[in-house]
Amino acid sequence: MATGSGSLMWFRKGLRIHDNPALERASGASSFLYPVFVIDPRYMAPDRRAFSPGSSLAGLNRIRFLLESLSDLDSSLRKLGSRLLVLKGDPGEVLVRCLKEWNINKLCFEYDTEPYYQSLDEKLKSFASSAGIETFSPVSHTLFNPADIIEKNGGRPPLSYQSFVKLAGKPLWESSTLNLSISSLPPIGDVGSMEISEVPTIIELGYSDSELNVLQVDETPFRGGESEALKRLKEFLPNKAWVANFEKPKGDPSAFDKPDTTVLSPYLKFGCLSSGYFYQCLNDVYRDVKKHTQPPVSLLGQLLWRDFFYTVAFGTPNFDRMKGNRICKQIPWDERDELLAAWREARTGYPWIDAIMVQLKKWGWMHHLARHCVACFLTRGDLFVHWEKGRDVFERLLIDSDWAINNGNWLWLSCSSFFYQYNRIYSPISFGKKYDPNGNYIRHFLPVLKDMPKEYIYEPWTAPLSVQTKAKCIIGRDYPKTVVGHDSASKECRRKMGEAYALNQRLNGSVSEQDLKNLR
Numbered sequence: 001m002a003t004g005s006g007s008l009m010w011f012r013k014g015l016r017i018h019d020n021p022a023l024e025r026a027s028g029a030s031s032f033l034y035p036v037f038v039i040d041p042r043y044m045a046p047d048r049r050a051f052s053p054g055s056s057l058a059g060l061n062r063i064r065f066l067l068e069s070l071s072d073l074d075s076s077l078r079k080l081g082s083r084l085l086v087l088k089g090d091p092g093e094v095l096v097r098c099l100k101e102w103n104i105n106k107l108c109f110e111y112d113t114e115p116y117y118q119s120l121d122e123k124l125k126s127f128a129s130s131a132g133i134e135t136f137s138p139v140s141h142t143l144f145n146p147a148d149i150i151e152k153n154g155g156r157p158p159l160s161y162q163s164f165v166k167l168a169g170k171p172l173w174e175s176s177t178l179n180l181s182i183s184s185l186p187p188i189g190d191v192g193s194m195e196i197s198e199v200p201t202i203i204e205l206g207y208s209d210s211e212l213n214v215l216q217v218d219e220t221p222f223r224g225g226e227s228e229a230l231k232r233l234k235e236f237l238p239n240k241a242w243v244a245n246f247e248k249p250k251g252d253p254s255a256f257d258k259p260d261t262t263v264l265s266p267y268l269k270f271g272c273l274s275s276g277y278f279y280q281c282l283n284d285v286y287r288d289v290k291k292h293t294q295p296p297v298s299l300l301g302q303l304l305w306r307d308f309f310y311t312v313a314f315g316t317p318n319f320d321r322m323k324g325n326r327i328c329k330q331i332p333w334d335e336r337d338e339l340l341a342a343w344r345e346a347r348t349g350y351p352w353i354d355a356i357m358v359q360l361k362k363w364g365w366m367h368h369l370a371r372h373c374v375a376c377f378l379t380r381g382d383l384f385v386h387w388e389k390g391r392d393v394f395e396r397l398l399i400d401s402d403w404a405i406n407n408g409n410w411l412w413l414s415c416s417s418f419f420y421q422y423n424r425i426y427s428p429i430s431f432g433k434k435y436d437p438n439g440n441y442i443r444h445f446l447p448v449l450k451d452m453p454k455e456y457i458y459e460p461w462t463a464p465l466s467v468q469t470k471a472k473c474i475i476g477r478d479y480p481k482t483v484v485g486h487d488s489a490s491k492e493c494r495r496k497m498g499e500a501y502a503l504n505q506r507l508n509g510s511v512s513e514q515d516l517k518n519l520r
């Protein structure tokens, strides 16, 4: 057991040195500092029942992104005279053992609004308090403290972006320079009998060669870590005109060689990049450029969307499900697993939709509008499958998978909450064609269609057999027939949404299971 004052810094998100108040506090006035990451097998160990390699909760691309982020953090800690201590097991149990064994008197970790961490943190804080250990858990993942905004709004989260922005005011968290205030860290104390390892490789996590082979084919081009995040940020910030003119939802969802947005989402998700620092960098650009776009469409406005969803998610019980969620319309979604499987496995027969789903599987990232298209197609646009099912697929495969943002956007796209114009459906044919008439995006992610002439690439089933033969892609053999006809399916979806909306209005939200069955 170490003597003197010991601090434990528990990293979960917030995988960075810059702008990290928990790490700053942990390193101040301590004789020893234990920087810890706990590998939770639930999140990282292989689950061979899953439909693609990875754990039950995360696809292999995201697990690798996380390992890369941990290695980068470890090497930054080493430069400061410390290192990352990696432990394995149920985080709650492992941390209590560390606290007992290492004579810790200060426990620091970033505040997290996700229900999983809320309940874990409660238990840990209660143990710490009974053991006389000080805990410090600052809000540093978001720009604002969701609890403050909810309090300002009379105890309920604001349900529109505009009201959120009005309440939000100035962020908590706004550093004008890259805050690297830590120049060295206290030494690590005696680790006693705790089993400590280096950051593991994927193989050390138990993944097999065949799973790794799949990963080599389906490899995301985005590498994890704080260094990568800062590099990425520095690459586009000098392009002030681009930053100033950024305007969502303009932008090309089919741009894949050079995506039309920042691709900072996975770095923000794991906290490799501080949202406060990003926010300030954008403000610096806006100060230098006379004319720039404004929220909600500006780049800074995108960061506010992130905080908006964090706030609503934090203040809404059962935010991640339809039942018991007071802001979610009750809709009698169909239970058609074969349609879900076709969507998930990129077999809908609509090349635009299937190419996006392949990008999801291979890269774990797609443009925002591409996400719109596939989410709308699965739910209220064509297949009428429950948004929770699509959310699960995204949650597992996205490298930026984020509990609040993912659920919030699925609620939005399925017209279950926030957005209610269910008559506005994305066409799986003409929407992509507008941006990419030659179908380069489809050719890249669905090589089976690479020789299909451009006039048929979005609707290959309309190509004469001679054209299909020449393109070496016979529909129904080399590429699937469409699972539904868009015109009739979308018409039927509109009808069902109309009925469900009327029922929700009539019963003022208190729709029962039986009411939903009656609509099916």
Ligand code: FAD
Pocket (backbone or CB within 6 Å): 261, 262, 263, 264, 265, 266, 268, 269, 302, 303, 305, 306, 307, 309, 366, 367, 368, 369, 371, 372, 375, 394, 398, 400, 401, 402, 403, 405, 406, 407, 409, 410, 413
């Ligand atoms: P940029 O346009 O460069 O925006 C900068 C940052 O702003 C993003 O990195 C992100 O942190 C934030 N942001 C942008 N758009 C949104 C938005 N609509 N809502 C909240 N924050 C936003 N984003 C995630 O980070 N994780 C998810 O799990 C996720 N799931 C989604 C599911 C669906 C069905 C949809 C339609 C969108 C989802 N998004 C999610 C939101 C959005 O698509 C991504 O944040 C964005 O495409 C990431 O790319 P970027 O970093 O280049 O974004």
